[in-house]
Amino acid sequence: MSSLSSARSAAPALSSRSAVPAASAPAVVNLADASLGFGERLLWDGLDLQIMAGEFFAVLGPNGSGKTSFLKVLLGLQALTRGSVRVGGEAARRGSRHIGYIPQQKGFAADTPLRARDLVGLGVDGHRWGVRLGVRRHRRRVDELLDRVGAADYANVPVGLLSGGEQQRLRVAQALATDPQVLLCDEALLSLDLHHQQAVSRLISDQSRHNGSAVVFVTHEINPIIEYVDRVLYLAGGKFRIGAPEEVMTTDVLSDLYGTHVEVLHTNGRIVVVGLPDATTHGHAAEGH
Amino acid sequence: MTFQDFMDAVLNFQNYGELLPLFRDSILAGAILGLVGGLIGTFVMMRDLAFAVHGIAELSFAGAAFALLVGADVILGSLVGSVLAALVLGIMGVRARDRNSVIGVIMPFGLGLGILFLALYQGRAANKFGLLTGQIVAVDSTALSMLAGAAVVVIAGLLIIWRPLTFASADPEIASARGVPVRTLSLVFMFLLGISVALSIQVVGALLVLALLITPAAAALQVTSSPKLVVLLSIGFAMLSTVGGILLALGGRIPVSPYITTLSFLVYVSCRGIGAYRRRRGRSGRIVRVKATEPITVSELSAL
Numbered sequence: 038m039s040s041l042s043s044a045r046s047a048a049p050a051l052s053s054r055s056a057v058p059a060a061s062a063p064a065v066v067n068l069a070d071a072s073l074g075f076g077e078r079l080l081w082d083g084l085d086l087q088i089m090a091g092e093f094f095a096v097l098g099p100n101g102s103g104k105t106s107f108l109k110v111l112l113g114l115q116a117l118t119r120g121s122v123r124v125g126g127e128a129a130r131r132g133s134r135h136i137g138y139i140p141q142q143k144g145f146a147a148d149t150p151l152r153a154r155d156l157v158g159l160g161v162d163g164h165r166w167g168v169r170l171g172v173r174r175h176r177r178r179v180d181e182l183l184d185r186v187g188a189a190d191y192a193n194v195p196v197g198l199l200s201g202g203e204q205q206r207l208r209v210a211q212a213l214a215t216d217p218q219v220l221l222c223d224e225a226l227l228s229l230d231l232h233h234q235q236a237v238s239r240l241i242s243d244q245s246r247h248n249g250s251a252v253v254f255v256t257h258e259i260n261p262i263i264e265y266v267d268r269v270l271y272l273a274g275g276k277f278r279i280g281a282p283e284e285v286m287t288t289d290v291l292s293d294l295y296g297t298h299v300e301v302l303h304t305n306g307r308i309v310v311v312g313l314p315d316a317t318t319h320g321h322a323a324e325g326h
Numbered sequence: 327m328t329f330q331d332f333m334d335a336v337l338n339f340q341n342y343g344e345l346l347p348l349f350r351d352s353i354l355a356g357a358i359l360g361l362v363g364g365l366i367g368t369f370v371m372m373r374d375l376a377f378a379v380h381g382i383a384e385l386s387f388a389g390a391a392f393a394l395l396v397g398a399d400v401i402l403g404s405l406v407g408s409v410l411a412a413l414v415l416g417i418m419g420v421r422a423r424d425r426n427s428v429i430g431v432i433m434p435f436g437l438g439l440g441i442l443f444l445a446l447y448q449g450r451a452a453n454k455f456g457l458l459t460g461q462i463v464a465v466d467s468t469a470l471s472m473l474a475g476a477a478v479v480v481i482a483g484l485l486i487i488w489r490p491l492t493f494a495s496a497d498p499e500i501a502s503a504r505g506v507p508v509r510t511l512s513l514v515f516m517f518l519l520g521i522s523v524a525l526s527i528q529v530v531g532a533l534l535v536l537a538l539l540i541t542p543a544a545a546a547l548q549v550t551s552s553p554k555l556v557v558l559l560s561i562g563f564a565m566l567s568t569v570g571g572i573l574l575a576l577g578g579r580i581p582v583s584p585y586i587t588t589l590s591f592l593v594y595v596s597c598r599g600i601g602a603y604r605r606r607r608g609r610s611g612r613i614v615r616v617k618a619t620e621p622i623t624v625s626e627l628s629a630l
């Protein structure tokens with residue numbers, strides 16, 4: 038691998054957003070010599086990665102590069118071909134309390150019989166059998182979570198009537214319900230307008246700082262979260278690169294990953310990648326990944 | 327037929343006091359079915375299974391017709407038919423689109439089988455008709471205890487899987503990430519749904535099960551989004567329709583199902599009206615701040 042990926046085991050650069058040097062924080066996600074392939078096709082190979090508590094970690098790459106598989110591996114929904122993955126000190130498994138999962142925004146049918154508070158409530162105890170006992174305690178917990186994401190005003194509104202931004206706030210509350218060590222976001226800002234993208238990404242960053250949890254943000258578009266990102270894992274063409282955004286998001290590195298010349302432009306604190314092999318990739322990440 | 331004849335046939339309350347005790351079992355059966363239908367109906371709506379209910383009902387009809395033909399227990403026959411159909415749908419159709427095509431294929435097949443068995447059957451014609459359009463009058467105490475037993479299974483089953491089923495129905499992706507066994511729950515639910523459909527057929531008949539399993543829940547969803555209230559209202563509406571329908575039907579000469587379907591339809595129309603009125607008034611439960619206040623960020627909140 039390159040000099041960049043060999044630097045991955047070293048402590049990440051002092052985070053721009055957290056006061057604590059990440060090196061002193063424990064690793065909440067730990068992949069050792071991880072490989073994933075389907076049949077002949079190898080998505081990534083020899084991935085060694087430690088994500089520290091409090092770190093904001095972005096997973097980038099075009100469709101089909103293995104971003105979603107990476108996410109499924111952390112969620113325990115996809116087994117590795119080789120190597121090991123640990124989340125919060127345990128082998129990754131389905132339903133782990135250490136992961137709070139924030140999905141892509143999707144619409145709810147207008148007649149879904151759930152209010153905002155019920156959706157968050159499912160995040161608290163929806164996996165338990167039987168009907169809910171201890172209603173008062175549950176209600177307190179849900180109110181507390183709604184307050185944390187600033188959703189108290191629409192706690193009793195049916196989810197089908199909420200805006201995309203409001204729904205994503207509820208997703209954050211839902212994900213926080215188990216006090217997870219990792220907030221795993223899957224294109225969580227997609228289909229939100231710019232204002233809500235900023236508000237939700239700030240909320241996610243604030244919450245992770247407040248809880249000392251790491252954020253793993255899987256996305257095809259780094260710009261909405263660029264001010265928070267500490268490190269990047271860029272997956273493309275069966276290869277990957279890990280490092281600070283300014284190290285990875287360069288013309289040389291991305292050209293090497295894609296195996297063709299791409300131009301990385303930095304403008305106004307935003308990053309624009311020009312000349313991607315699959316020009317439809319950026320902006321259409323909803324399907325196929 | 328004059329209007330008077332029509333009214334005598336439809337609503338007739340002569341000797342009502344004497345009739346009522348005779349139909350105690352039927353009324354009880356109606357109440358049980360209302361409870362089951364209203365309860366499971368909310369999940370049917372949430373999981374978008376209205377069409378599946380209809381498909382299961384036709385297979386259930388085929389099972390009952392077969393039982394009638396060979397002289398076996400009709401309720402048992404309809405139970406076997408609908409549970410089989412429900413499980414097949416649960417296994418084959420995971421996505422709504424696949425499911426609908428599978429139902430579209432299975433439904434006419436089931437109905438055709440049922441018609442075949444009925445054509446071969448030599449017994450009373452009323453029995454044939456009853457399977458399709460309902461026959462609550464036929465409920466005796468053996469049938470009642472069988473209905474009650476099956477209802478207990480459905481209700482207990484639903485209570486056990488209530489929360490994860492709600493999670494998996496409304497929010498399958500997150501539920502699966504949280505370790506909820508979405509697929510197993512779907513199969514268990516289809517099993518319970520199969521039993522419920524078979525029960526409902528005993529009252530309203532195969533063609534009209536939707537009046538019991540869909541309409542009450544759909545009506546409740548028009549007026550509330552609180553999960554608890556939806557369930558309570560749905561049960562209330564379903565019991566109102568079944569018990570009310572049976573009470574109205576006692577004196578007349580007409581099968582019970584038109585009364586039940588009409589009542590449940592009227593409830594739905596009323597709820598729809600209320601829902602539309604509320605939406606027009608913009609009542610959604612949102613707290614609207616009248617004065618513009620400084621937005622509070624989360625970091626400030628957590629600092630408190």
